[in-house]
Amino acid sequence: MADSIRLEVTRYRPDSDSEPQLQEYDVPLRQELTVLDGLNHVKNEVDSTLSFRWSCRMGICGSCGMNVDGEPRLTCATFLSDYAPGPVRVEPLANFPVVRDLVVDLYDFMEKLPRVKPWIIRDDDLSVDDGEYLQTPEELDAYKQFSMCINCMLCYAACPVYGLDPDFVGPAAIALAERYDLDSRDRGARERLDVLIEHEGVWGCTFVGECTRVCPKHVDPAGAIQRYKVKAAKESVKAFLLPRGAR
C-alpha cells in the first residue's frame, strides 16, 4: 500500500466564489485511516481554511455525511484504503445547498422533521409518579429498527425524488413517523397520517430504494414508506366505506 492518497475536495467560499471547485490534497494512507482522518489532516497540517462537519468520529452522531466518489457516506466510517490508489473525490452531501466547502444547509430537514411529530403522542396526562410505561420485547422489536436513525441525511442525499422535488418530506422523516406509529406507547398515528397523506408526503416516493441502501444504521426507510402507503390506503378505503360514526 502506498504512503499517501490524493483527495479531491470541494471548496466553496460564498463571498468570493461563484461556484464550487475541486482542490487536491495528499493525505497519509494507513490501514486504519478514514476519509474524516484525511480531512482533519488537511485542516490541521495543510489548509486550515477547509470547513466540514464532524463530531463523534464513530458513526453515531450523524454529522460527517458527505459524498465520497459520488456515494453518500459517513466519512468517519469510510476507509481511505478502500479507495487506494485514489484519487478520492470528497463533495458536500448531495441534494442540499452548499453553505461553504463541505458544509451543507440542513434547514429543510429541520423544518420537515417536526411536521411528522416525532414524539410520543397521548391524550392522557400521566406524570412520572404514575410509573413507567411497560413494553414487552415484542413491542420494542416492532419499532426498534426505525429508532436507529441518527439523522445523518445520507438517505436524502441518495434519494433522487428529494433531489428533483425538494417538497418531498423525505425518507428519514417518514421512517421516524413510522417509528412512533409502531411504538405501543403512542396514540398519534392519525395526526401523522394527516401530514403524510398529502401529495408531498409518502406519495412522492417511487420506491427507488436507494435510501435503504446507503443507510449506515440499517433503518430501511424505503420499507417504512411503502408500509405507510399501505396504511394510508387502508385508512382511505375505510373512510370511503364506513359511515362517519364507525371510523
Next chain:
Amino acid sequence: MTEVRVYRRPIPTWWWVRKRTYFVFVMRELSSLFVGWLVVYLLMFLWAVGRGEDAYADFLDGADSPWVVALNVVALLFLALHVVTWFNLTPQAMDVRMGSRRVPAAAVIASQYAALVVVSAFVFWLVTR
C-alpha cells in the same frame, strides 16, 4: 441568521445513467410504457377476435412480422424486469405475517413465483384446450 449565498447544485438530466442502481430503477419504471403497449396489443387482438374468424387469423399473421415481433420481445424483456423487481420488493414493502410470526422474505418471493406459474398454467390450459 446572517445571509449566506448558498450554492444549489443542479441535477443533470442524465442523473440516472451515473449509478447502476438508478439506471435499473429507471428501466423498471419504463416497463410501464411496455405494459401499456401490451394492453393496447391485447385489446387489438380481442377486437380482431370479435370481428370474426378471418380478422382473427389476419391479426395473428400480421403479428408475425419482424417489427412487431421485435417490439413484443423488447416488451416482454421489460415485463420480465417488472416481474423480478416487483416480486423482490414485496417483502420490503409489506410486513407479511402468519399469526404473529414474520414470514421470511424468501418465502414471500417464492410464493409469488408459484402464483405466476399457477396462473400461467391455468390460462394456457383455458386457451389451448
Next chain:
Amino acid sequence: MTRRRIEPLVWLMFSGGGVVAAVLLPVLAVLFALALPLGWVSRPDHGHLVAVLGNPLTQLVLTGVFVLLLVHSAHRFRYTLYDGLQVKLKRTTAALCYGAAALGAVAAVVIVWSIG
C-alpha cells in the same frame, strides 16, 4: 378524521395493476404476442376463443385486469416523466397520463363486452 384524498386509492390501483402485470400479463403476452403469431402453439379454434372470451365471468375479469393495468402504467409513467425526464408540468402530465388510461379503459370495456 382523515381528509379524503385520491392518492391512496390511485396507489392501490397501481399496486393491484402491478400484481396483475407480474402474475397474469406474462402468460397473456407470451401466448398472444409470441407463441400464437410465431406458431409455437397451434392456433386455437376461433369458436373456442369466442366461447371463452364471451363468458361474462371472463369479461368481468378482463375488464378489471385491463383497468388495473392501465392505471398502473399511467401512474408509473407519470412519475417517470417527472423524475426521469424532469418534465416539470405536474398537472399536464397527470392529466395526459390518467386521461390516456381512462380512454384505454373505455376502449377495453367496449371491446371486451362486444365479443360473443
